[in-house]
Amino acid sequence: MKLSLKPTLLYLFTGSLIFIWGTGGLFYYQSSHxxxxxxxxxxxxxxxxxxxxxxxxxxxxxxxxxxxxxxxxxxxxxxxxxxxxxxxxxxxxxxxxxxxxxxxxxxxxxLHPVTIPEGYRITEIAQLLVERNLADKEVFIKEGRDMEVKSMLKIPSGSLEGYLFPETYHFSRYDSERKIIRTMTDTFKQRVLTPDILNKIRKSKMSLHEVITLASLIEKETGKGDERKHISSVFHNRLHKNMRLQTDPTVIYAIQGFDGNIRKKDLSIDSPYNTYRYKGLPPGPIASPGLKSIIAALNPIKTNHLYFVSRKDGSHHFSSSLKEHNRAVRKYQLRKVKRR
The missing domain is CATH 3.30.1490.480 (Endolytic murein transglycosylase)
Known part of the structure; x- marks a missing residue:
């Protein structure tokens, strides 16, 4: 007796169809819900x-x-x-x-937000990024010597110190250290290299690097907005008279492993950044200045002041003579400090 294959093939075909429909339906459900x-x-x-x-x-x-x-x-x-x-x-x-x-x-x-405060130096910016798991400190500092950016901005000093613009940024965990630095220097170019500021730099007879260096000193000396142009006036007056700037933040910048205290011996450190020892501006910025300090560097108020001392409340007392300054030092400080 000869068996017919037709019913068997029909069952197989029907079963395959049901399987395909079922699989397709399952895929559709899993991929559309x-x-x-x-x-x-x-x-x-x-x-x-x-x-x-x-x-x-x-x-x-x-x-x-x-x-x-x-x-x-x-x-x-x-x-x-x-x-x-x-x-x-x-x-x-x-x-x-x-x-x-x-x-x-x-x-x-x-994207993870990170705010770079005004007055941070490159090592502090690197540490902040490390704490946010956004960068490797050593790689960041190494990339901070980006020759291409230094050449474009005509930076003569060894790093991009001062040119990493203080701002709130948003970075991915996988953004490279170079991309982060380029973002900060691009922001510097956008915020600082405007026609108005570039025109003021030309009129000031200072280079961009000198302006940013001076602005960084102002940034480190005061956090009070209404004092920035006054501090700038003192620095401009001292530079004009060929006096040493004698500003503590430059000494702190020169000290390796600063512990929070400036000692008398520190004022004699042989570093080009030590403005107690060398006249003129230091070789480069000591921190990243904010826009207000950059504007203050270019727009000092007119005074005959040559000295200032902290009142220990965030503000400063300004003086025109060493005698007057020493009186202010005795009044506001625990020990006598002279600026010559």
Whole structure:
């Protein structure tokens, strides 16, 4: 007796059809529905070298997608399997898989805010970035000697000290130290190298480097906005009279491992930054000045003052003569300090 194959083939065909429909339906459901309703943000890190398989497995483990294999298939169908970019991404369980795929291929990573205070030196900026897990200190300081930027800004000193503009920035965990520095120097160019300021620099008969250096001294001497131009006046007057500037922040900058106290012997340190020992401006900025200090360096008020001393309340007493200055020192300070 001869058996008919038709019913068997029909069963196989029907079974295959059901399997394909079922698999397709499952894929459609898993790739078109969110994993849940939770709208709380989840930060997902995609490191360099991560594969689509690893990424999809991580998303599944964190309950952000229903199926790792369905997500991989979705990525392949949309031809985005090679377009996933490294970085941290803010995802939610309530997002559709296609929305998650779009996010991690967009490059729109989580950006971390960091505020660079006015008056920070490059080592302090580096340490701040280290504390925010945004940079390696040694690499950052090394990149701070970027020859291309130094050449463009005509910086004669050894680093970009003073040119990393104090501002609030937003960086990705995977931004390189060079990119961070370029962002800061680009901001310097945008905020400082304006037609108005460049015109004032030309009229001042100082170079840009000298202006930023003077501004950094002003920045370190006072945090009071209404005193900046007055401090600038003292420095301009002393420079005009060929007097040593004798400003403590330059000594502090010259001291290796400063412990918070300036001793008498420190005033004799043989460093070009020591303005107690050498006349004129130091070789370069000692910190990053803010825009107000840069403007003050270019616009000193007119006075005959040559000295100032801290009142220990954030403000200063200004004097025209050494005799008057010494009286102020005795009044406001615990010990007598002379500026010659």
């Amino acid at each position: 969110p994993a849940g309703e939770d709208t709380q943000a989840v930060i997902v890190n995609i490191p360099p070298g991560a594969t689509l398989k690893q990424i999809s497995a991580d998303l599944k483990d964190r309950n952000l997608i229903r199926s790792a294999s369905a997500f991989r298939l979705l990525a392949n169908i949309r031809k985005k399997q090679t377009q996933i970019q490294i970085g941290e991404y803010e995802l939610r369980q309530s997002m559709l898989p296609v929305e998650i795929l779009t996010t991690i291929t967009s490059g729109k990573t989580v």
